[in-house]
Amino acid sequence: MRPLLTKARFCQGCWQQMHVPIPIRGPLSLPFRVVGIKISQMHPNLCTICETMFTRVMRAKQKVIPATVLFADLRGYTELSEKAEGLEIADLLNGFYDECAAAVWECDGIINKFIGDAVLAIFNFPMMRDDHVERAVQAGMDIQRRWAERQKSLSLDSIVGPMRVGVGIHTGRTSIGEVGRSYRDFTVVGPVVNMASRIQNVARMGEVLVSEEVYRQVDRLFPGAPAREATLKGIEKPVKTYVLAA
């Protein structure tokens, strides 16, 4: 079911957004690397132009597009960080970052940022995918599966008990682009992002919790998934969410 990551020779973002082939692998990529155009951290099939030149490429500082936003975080991390050493924690986070990145990249999402024990991933930009909702859900399930595997090799249970991941996903039209003038940050802003973050806050350990908008597009893959009403911080009405499991 999971698509495998094929390493592209040309930046998939520049191609889809501008129809310009920017070489990122092989001998053709050398002159580009010399002038600082490299493979992006966001995804191994994107180049740094996608990351740092949004305004020039898209001819707008911000664009409103349909996108799916995924948040995942490590539960029990704060407790752990009170008890474990800095370097042990860094090692735990290394594993978390790597598993999240692998899961998101295989589904053609981008890693927008890591924030301590949490990750923010975006699907449908700059690589446009009609099935971005399904891909985000797949990535969420895969983060859980990968972390459960890795958890077995960690011996932290004795310190704080099991550390599990919570995932929250929401989809909708959202503003993407560069925020700030003196410090420019490429990110997504607005209600879709906030909602995804709030949903992730109430996801329980091991869950992939999604909004109704997301569930409607993946219900055939998860028939009869349990619904749960959630009261989310800063959002007036209770929100209907669905718990997805492998």
Place this chain on the structure above:
Amino acid sequence: MRPLLTKARFCQGCWQQMHVPIPIRGPLSLPFRVVGIKISQMHPNLCTICETMFTRVMRAKQKVIPATVLFADLRGYTELSEKAEGLEIADLLNGFYDECAAAVWECDGIINKFIGDAVLAIFNFPMMRDDHVERAVQAGMDIQRRWAERQKSLSLDSIVGPMRVGVGIHTGRTSIGEVGRSYRDFTVVGPVVNMASRIQNVARMGEVLVSEEVYRQVDRLFPGAPAREATLKGIEKPVKTYVLAA
């Protein structure tokens, strides 16, 4: 009282950490720019080597150093983002990012990341400053002052009421460096960061809320600041905090 930002010709981070002069301004900086070494987003007196080559420069993936960590966020942002348009929100965030960056940079701190409506700043790396605690507090006060000024020019009160900023600051020995292998992120991790984040969560609108460790180093500047016991998420014991005001 506030130091002014002097634009340096050489990267202050590479100089302090390696004693290597990397030109970032003027004609000498041209060959460096051609190979992709530019002024860093983190601070206008740093170069991109400081940002992306921590492991090579420091000869370790992580280092434990004394540092001060500042978090600030915009209160009422989630409510606003439910009611306002994407582009209006981006405009509000532009202002917030710019004011935070200016305040932090003037005090020689670095902008580590923006996370939607929040900022994470670090003091004492890579530019080492003996008075990093005081500088972080100055930056926090300045963020409040600058935002109060800018607030006057915003007409958002009618939509959600006043939008104010909350600031939280903590200091201590913390792990700084690169996390992740496939996705490498330069950041701080561990209990000092978590505590700063939790303190910021309970800071009220317009407050600069600091830990006891911070207050002990700036008490002569803020004699008799009111203390407040705070119960912080994920932290067992209540924590003593101090409310600083201009």
